[in-house]
Amino acid sequence: MISSTDTLIRAELISFARDPGNGDTPQPGSLEHYGDGLLWLKGQHIHAVGHFSEIAPSLPEGSHVLDYRDKLIMPGFIDTHVHYVQLDIMASYGRQLLDWLNDYTFPEECRFANHAHAEALSNAFLDEMLRAGTTSAQVFGSSHPGSVDAFFTACQKRQLRMLVGKVLMDRNGPEALMDGASGIADSERLIGDWHGNGRLGYSVTPRFAPTSTKTQMDAAGALLRNDSSLWLQTHLAENSGELDWVAELFPGSRDYLAVYEEAGLVGPRSTFAHGIHLTNGMRQRLADRGANVAFCPSSNLFLGSGLFDREAADQTGMAFTFASDIGAGTDLSGFATLKAAYQLGQLGGQPLTAWQGFYGLTLGNAKALSLDSYIGRLAPTLEADFIVIDTRATPLLSRRASHCTTLGERLFALMMLADDRAIYETWAGGQCQHRRDL
Structure with a gap:
């Protein structure tokens, strides 16, 4: 009928x-x-x-x-890793990862303490995302809980299926972005308000190991243990300088991935952005736990971070997804992400077929995010x-x-x-x- x-x-x-x-x-x-x-x-x-x-x-x-x-x-299209709060710093000239954070990202994210600004950017970002053909994404807010409330509210009005999280960071950043003891409590409140509300889901979001103490990461792991329906998003092995910094901050951990493993952050709903500088042993450990790595080709090119090894991922059974990583990424368009992935693949002798690309942006990304019973x-x-x-x-x-x-x-x-x-x-x-x- x-x-x-x-x-x-x-x-x-x-x-x-x-x-x-x-x-x-x-x-x-x-x-x-x-x-x-x-x-x-x-x-x-x-x-x-x-x-x-x-x-x-x-x-x-x-x-x-x-x-x-x-x-x-x-x-x-589905985008597995993107920062809505970095929309306005896209195409900012000439830095690698750690300088990019200090010179552009942190000053920009400080603006999201203002709720009106967060509301305006939420709607602007969603307008651009939908214009580019992306209907779902896993999104970083800022460390301000209001930035996530604003984004979830905008998504709810449009009835979008989205995963979002408040950044957790309690060290190695501007004081205005530090969340200290309130970070976990704010996350718990956001989870209660928004997780499973309509088409919305919550991703626990430590920015990356250098900006969270072990205490904060352990608490983030406890959130995941208490509710297996939550997601986890963070960064891993994007830049060689980042690897050196993590080794200095966590001298007792065998490698970068182990820092997250020890906190209980590696599981079937965990997305680790970039994963460029991984050993096959690390890839195998990610595969064994069902986690995925978000391949962000335009961002990797823009920041000069390195070449993601899709062949090594396939050989070890490590799931990987396709993502824009705005604002270091240069385009919200899934077409642009696949174009950059093909070009990076050619440099490594791993050309990307159209079949692989469009499957990845749709059902592949949905499966990796455990959303394939809804979308993709x-x-x-x-x-x-x-x-x-x-x-x-x-x-x-x-x-x-x-x-x-x-x-x-x-x-x-x-x-x-x-x-x-x-x-x-x-x-x-x-x-x-x-x-x-x-």
Whole structure:
């Protein structure tokens, strides 16, 4: 039956049922592609997906169908590591990680003590995120609990599925950002107010080992032990200078990862941003605990941090995800993230296929965040988070598309040439949240 809350969209549909593998063509059964498909929404969820010719006969006569046959629909992109509070310092010139923090990040984040500022930036960030086709993300606030309240409130109004956390830091930063004894208590209050509230989830968020004492990290681990439905996000092994600093601060720990292991922060809902300078032993330990590393290619290039080794991750079974890492990242667009990932992969002899890239930004990232029962795929019962892509959005894209003879070529061209102009619409929770200006 069709009701007033149903939406019917006719378009080309692409989704993944599982990992397509590393080959030039996707593994059998991994790709779901309908050249002339129908996406049927009931409220916030997907009711049916399939070939238009097979579903259309079951529709009542005169049913209104949005005709997007010249467009491509995919699940919404998912960003596993991003700092909304750093939106305004994107494209700040010329620093590596530790200088970047001191010169740009810390002064900027001090501004989020002002709740009105946090509200304004929350909405500005979400506008840009949706414009880029990202429907879900795992997000760092600042160390001010109000920055997280503001962001959760903005997400709630838009009915977005988001993971967010207040930064924990009680040393090695400006006094205005130190949370001391209140950090854990503030986190507990935020968890009580927001975790599991609608489509929202809480990520416990120590910034990284150098800015949290062992006492604070142990307390963060206790939060995770008390509630296994929480997430954890932090940074790991991004920069060689950072590794040296951690070794000085934690001389009793065998390596950087062990600092987090000893605090109980490494588990199946843990995301460690970057993971560039890891040994295979560390990768294996992450794999054994089900944690994932957020691969942030544009940020790694911008800060000169190094080359993430996807092949080593695969060989050890360590899960990795794709992320923008704004503000050191240079673009919120998932297309830009995949483009940078391909370019970095080429330098290491590990080129990224379009199949791997788009699977990673959708179902792959959802699986790593334990969200695949809600998002990441165009499938019945899942939440209706998806993007409508104009594959001819620019003259150059249109020209390139006219020379593509296979689906793989078309997707690769999108990965390399598309930007936010290719996002015609972004839908989240069954509602169109962004429509490109025509």
